[in-house]
Amino acid sequence: MRSHGLTMSGSDSRFFSFPVKPVNKSIPDPNHNVLFFPAHHHRPIIFTTTTTRDSIGTVRVKATVNDGFVFSEAAELSFYELLGIPEWGSLVDIKQAYKQLARKYHPDVSPPGRVEEYTQRFIRVQEAYETLSDPRRRALYDRDMAKGIHLAFSARKRYQKDEGMEEKSEWKYRWQSQLSELKRRSTNKDMTGNMSWGARMRRRREESYNGL
Amino acid sequence: MAEPAYTVASDSETTGEEKSSSTFAEIAIGIDIGTSQCSIAVWNGSQVELLKNTRNQKLMRSYVTFKDGVPSGGVSSQLLHEHEMLSGAAIFNMKRLIGRVDTDPVVHASKSLPFLVQTLDIGVRPFIAALVNNVWRSTSPEEVLAIFLVELKAMAEVQLKRPIRNVVLTIPVSFSRFQLTRIERACAMAGLHVLRLMPEPTAVALLYAQQQQQTAHDNMGSGSEKIALIFNMGAGYCDVAVTATAGGVSQIKALAGSAVGGEDLLQNMMHHLLPDAESLFLDRGINEIKSMGLLRVATQDAIHKLSFQHSVQIDVDLGTGSKISKVVDRGEFEDVNRKVFEKCESLITQCLHDAKVQIEDVGDVILVGGCSNIPKIKNLVLNVCKRDELYKGMNPLEAAVCGAALEGAVASGLSDPFGNLDLLTIQATPLAIGIRADGNNFVPIIPRNTTMPARRELLFTTVHDNQTQALIFVYEGEGKTVEENHLLGYFKITGITPAPKGVPEINVCMDIDASNALRVFAGVLQPGSHLPAIPFMEVRMPTVDDGHGWCAEALHRAHGSSLDLVTVQKKI
Incomplete structure (x- = not known):
């Protein structure tokens, strides 16, 4: 989960209550109900997945687990959703949301043993903040979002995490999966849709810099 | 009494993880080791309190004297006459010397100190010695610092009536990661575990965040974001930070620092x-x-x-x-010091530029450090910041140590019923970290002032046809060429599939985790495959020990450019 998702307790609704949402057509799809048995769990976990598609083409996946534990694909969240602000939120809103989330998810305030997970969370929040707090980058992001480009933070290949795995080997695992992702990207250099938005922006900046 | 006054807790590994064996949260103390003075503070349950030594001093001279063969420092020993401290037996200014090689201009400038600083200019640690009974007794900045820390620790233990282990230390912004390992080593020698190393102005920023939060509480204010510029100049270093503060969170927007003081x-x-x-x-x-x-x-x-x-x-x-x-x-x-003052001005300008903050948006200008009394310093800070007044809420000599003590309490997991510890610092990297590529150039992978924790990566490729190996030299700093930067370490990656130059893809990823540990990953991507060609290398940096600067040169000489890399985007 650390690799691409945000794990959070059921009571924490920050990432799930999108205060302002366009009217969604909710299409509950029975095919999205997945049943699987993680090795470390003795009982099955049922992910009830609801796919909602809104006017600007982002896809959100919400998943509920039968023990009340909510799991979300942060990879599917837009930067606005990540910060919990509406798409027309002001710079002040963005700054405020960022600081609030930092107080919640900065690794310094992490409970013992969850530092790595909080680090991943914070890095995501940071990227969302850095993009949206810069008017130029925010405009580009909004444009891409309107075009319906996949806004994945990381469109990395999903894989199930074995919780018994120690932090270090997990890192390698993730990194290797990142490498393969990179490889895939580089073979289709024009297909930037699969890159994380931040990476795409960095590349764009680098390209424009080198073009000068 | 022939035994040294310090214990070597760990000789080679000084950055070991804290054993999670402690049963209750011990409040970490804050220590500000200045080039000239030092102080120690702790959260006493309701506020930060500076500890005093037996002579009722809150600020103690940072020195160790080897007179009579038994080293003793400025914490416990009787206040020596100023001249006695300059008799050759006393070593001071260790913060300027720690982790520097004998080619460093700062080491050269230290040759006029009244003890022995000898340089051979080959990139090894300088020879530092105290004159004891007309014989040079060699020592090192780490040893001097350790002896001093042992005294500080003992003093705090007596006053707080408990053993002290965890500390938050303030450090200059311009310290390289190699220098940080030297500080950690000195702490380990003194039996102290470093919980955090905080750049001095960020400690001040944390204190400011706490003060702002209190003000916001008192006024029932909205706690909207406030930008502050912190200028800290002591005897050894000058540091600048721009921080955005709201709701107890201090977000470091940019840092700039230099060894001028x-x-x-x-x-x-x-x-x-x-x-x-x-x-x-x-x-x-x-x-x-x-x-x-x-x-x-x-x-x-x-x-x-x-x-x-x-x-x-x-x-x-x-x-x-x-x-x-x-x-x-x-x-x-x-007039005599015009260059120093110009450097101070340029640091402020650079920091504001990096923070992308207009001077008009800066709410408070905070001036701290031992040089804050100098009229020229006051004027130049006010002038550059276009202000008439400086922030008045802090004692300029105690702000950094108070911030360190606050961080110590926060990092120890303490909370305060009045919300005085609902604080957080979001740190930024003071120096860029990158590798040697494109000839002798330094190619940053994590740029300066990147928010931490952070992870960044960059693609590189070979410079020769059928090149199967590459050397990854990791540097830290701001210079365009590698020589201007600090070497953190190097390692070789092998198993690159033979191919024309520019074809193989070598990914170098850098990761700074929550505890500020830097790891460098390097991997080769297999052509036409999703898989890395060989298991990638993961190396925790820094790996260099003292004087390894010349190893890099030796490697360059031995291998020429045969193991070089270039950045991918520049090859177009």
């Missing part, structure tokens, strides 16, 4: 008073050291006086036949 002002002034000082003191006998010390004390005294009066009369008999009798005015002092 009061010591430079003092040395320039000494040189002004006695231009041929270097040749006079070349032969370091007991008399030369004494003269050097006399000149130093007289100059220091004059500079202090110039902060409050426009001119000062200097009369000093150096003993060796030369005598100085001169009136120096403030203008002269400012």
Whole structure:
């Protein structure tokens, strides 16, 4: 989960209550109900997945687990959703949301043993903040979002995490999966849709810099 | 009493993880080891309290004397007469010397200190020694710092009636990661575990965040974001930070720092008073050291006086036949040190630029550190920041240690019923970290002022056809070429599939985790496959030990460019 998702307790609704949402057509799809048995769990976990598609083409996946534990694909969240602000939120809103989330998810305030997970969370929040707090980058992001480009933070290949795995080997695992992702990207250099938005922006900046 | 006053807790591994065996949260203490003075503070349950030594001092001189063979530092030993501290047996300014090699200009500038700093200019650690019974007793900045920390620790333990292990130390912004390992090592030698190393202005920023939060509480204010510029200049270093504060969170927008400080002002002034000082003191006998010390004390005294009066009369008999009798005015002092002041200005400008903050948006300008009394410093900070007034809520000499103590309490997991510890610092990297590529260039992977924790990556490729190996040299700093930066380590990656130059893809990823540990990953991507060609290398940095600067040179000489890399985007 650390690799691409945000794990959070059921009571924490920050990432799930999108205060302002366009009217969604909710299409509950029975095919999205997945049943699987993680090795470390003795009982099955049922992910009830609801796919909602809104006017600007982002896809959100919400998943509920039968023990009340909510799991979300942060990879599917837009930067606005990540910060919990509406798409027309002001710079002040963005700054405020960022600081609030930092107080919640900065690794310094992490409970013992969850530092790595909080680090991943914070890095995501940071990227969302850095993009949206810069008017130029925010405009580009909004444009891409309107075009319906996949806004994945990381469109990395999903894989199930074995919780018994120690932090270090997990890192390698993730990194290797990142490498393969990179490889895939580089073979289709024009297909930037699969890159994380931040990476795409960095590349764009680098390209424009080198073009000068 | 032949035993050294410190214990070597761990000789090679000084950054070991804290054992999670402690049963209750121990409040980490904050320590500000200055080049010239040091202080120690702790959260006492309701506020930060500075500890005093037996002589009722909150600020203690940072030095260790090896007189009589038993080292003792400025915490416990009787206040020596200023001249006695300059007898050759006392070592000070260790913060300027720690983790530097003998080619470093800061080490060269330290040669006028009244003890032995010898350089051979080959990139190894300088020879530092104290004169004890007319014999040079060699030591190292780490050892001196450790001895000093042992005293500080003992003093705190007596007062707090508990063992002290965890500490938050303040450090200069410009310290390289290698220098940080030296600080950690000194702490380990003293039996202390470093919980955090905080750049000094960020400690001040945390104190500011707490003060702002209190004000917001009192006024039932909205707690909207406030930008502050912090300028901290002590004896050894000058640091600047721009912080955005709201709701107890201090977000460091940018940092800038340099090894310029009061010591430079003092040395320039000494040189002004006695231009041929270097040749006079070349032969370091007991008399030369004494003269050097006399000149130093007289100059220091004059500079202090110039902060409050426009001119000062200097009369000093150096003993060796030369005598100085001169009136120096403030203008002269400012003229002699023009370059230092210009550097200070440029650091502020650079920091504001990096923070992408207009000077008009800065709410408060905070001036702290031992040099904050110097009128020229005050004026230049006000001028650059276009202000008439400085922030008044802090004691300029205690702000950094108070911030460190706050961080110590927060990092120890303490909470306060009044919300005084609902604080967080979002740190940024003070220096860029990257690798050597495109010839002798430094290619940053994590740029300066990147929010931490962070992870960044960059693609590189080979420079020769059928190149199967590459050397990854990791550097930290701001220079365009690698020589201008600090070497953190190097390693070789092998198993690159033979291919024409520019085809293989080598991914170098850098990760700074929550505890500020840097890891470098390097992997080769297999052509036409999703898989890495070989297992990637993961190396925790820094790996270099003292004096390994010349190893990089030796490697360059031995291998030429055969193991070089270039960045991918520049090859187009």
